[in-house]
Amino acid sequence: MDITKVVIPSAGLGTQFMPFAKAIPQEMLPLIRKPAIQHVIEESIASGINLVCVITSKRKQAIANHFDREDDLQALLEEHDARNALSTVHKLTKAATFSYVRQTEPLGTGHAVMLAKHHIGKEYFGVSFPDDICKSKIPVLEQLMRVTRQERASIIAVQEVPRSCLSSYGVIGIKKQITPNLFQISRIAEKPHPNDAPSNLAVVGRYILSHRVFDALDRMTQYATQELQLTDAINDMIHHNERVFAYKMQGVRYDIGTPLGWIKAIIGTALQNPAYATVIKKFIQEIDSTDSFLYNPSKTIEHGP
Secondary structure, three states: OOOOEEEEEOOOOOHHHOOHHHHOOHHHOEEOOEEHHHHHHHHHHHOOOOEEEEEEOOOOHHHHHHHOOOHHHHHHHHHOOOOOOOHHHHHHHHHOEEEEEEOOOOOOHHHHHHOOHHHHOOOOEEEEOOOEEEEOOOOHHHHHHHHHHHHOOEEEEEEEOOHHHHHHOEEEEEEEEEEOOEEEEEEEEEOOOHHHOOOOEEEEEEEEEOOOHHHHHHHHHOOOOOOOOHHHHHHHHHHOOOOEEEEEOOOEEEEOOOHHHHHHHHHHHHHOOOOOHHHHHHHHHHOOOOOOOOOOHHHHHOOOO
């Protein structure tokens, strides 16, 4: 089974990051030197995917600009002995074909995915949300693809979260546990009260879905009065006897959908980067001491690569 396509919904308003997101897409928030969406696309390509469909809006031309080649900029960088500054972007554009579809109104995650219908055809495909940055030895999308090939069914990434946090997530109900990390889903409860949550396994923004999700989305559009959500479409698939599984992802996941989550992601990715880890660890260790930058202004001058 070949899975070669991924849909990346990126048309949201970014209200959590206003006023920053008024002019700059939230998906372009930097993690070290790369914007968030580049991390997500690198994960997709590392999973063997080479067709990337980004769902954008008229306010988010910067996303397409980022992945375009700019020969004038490259020439200028070479003059300043920085010829490799854009190398990671150039590798992506050589490894994958990009397409962009505009969502004219913020009508929900299901509507965003539905816009990619004609790019997908009758195949299984990935869906990755840029709010979730996943770091693992085996890319999370590849982890899901392995299960899809095994079960011939749609699969959702999940993660255990504290009960107190469940009201911020979609939470799966478990029909059957297959292995310690693999579950057949009975339903997804969207942002339940912790006391009503069917489990402590929350949906992470990574999916491998059957093309039959488009049938579910088509059915839902007939009676939908509000935003069309991907979670509702998956519940509809289950209701129509489609098997859907959840896999407990292996790795670290950062939720950058809020400013606090983004700050944690910056610290976490810096601690995993050998170029920055030593300085950041020292910075954190000294934060409560009289030798920290709070008391010693010269500490703010220390530079890394």
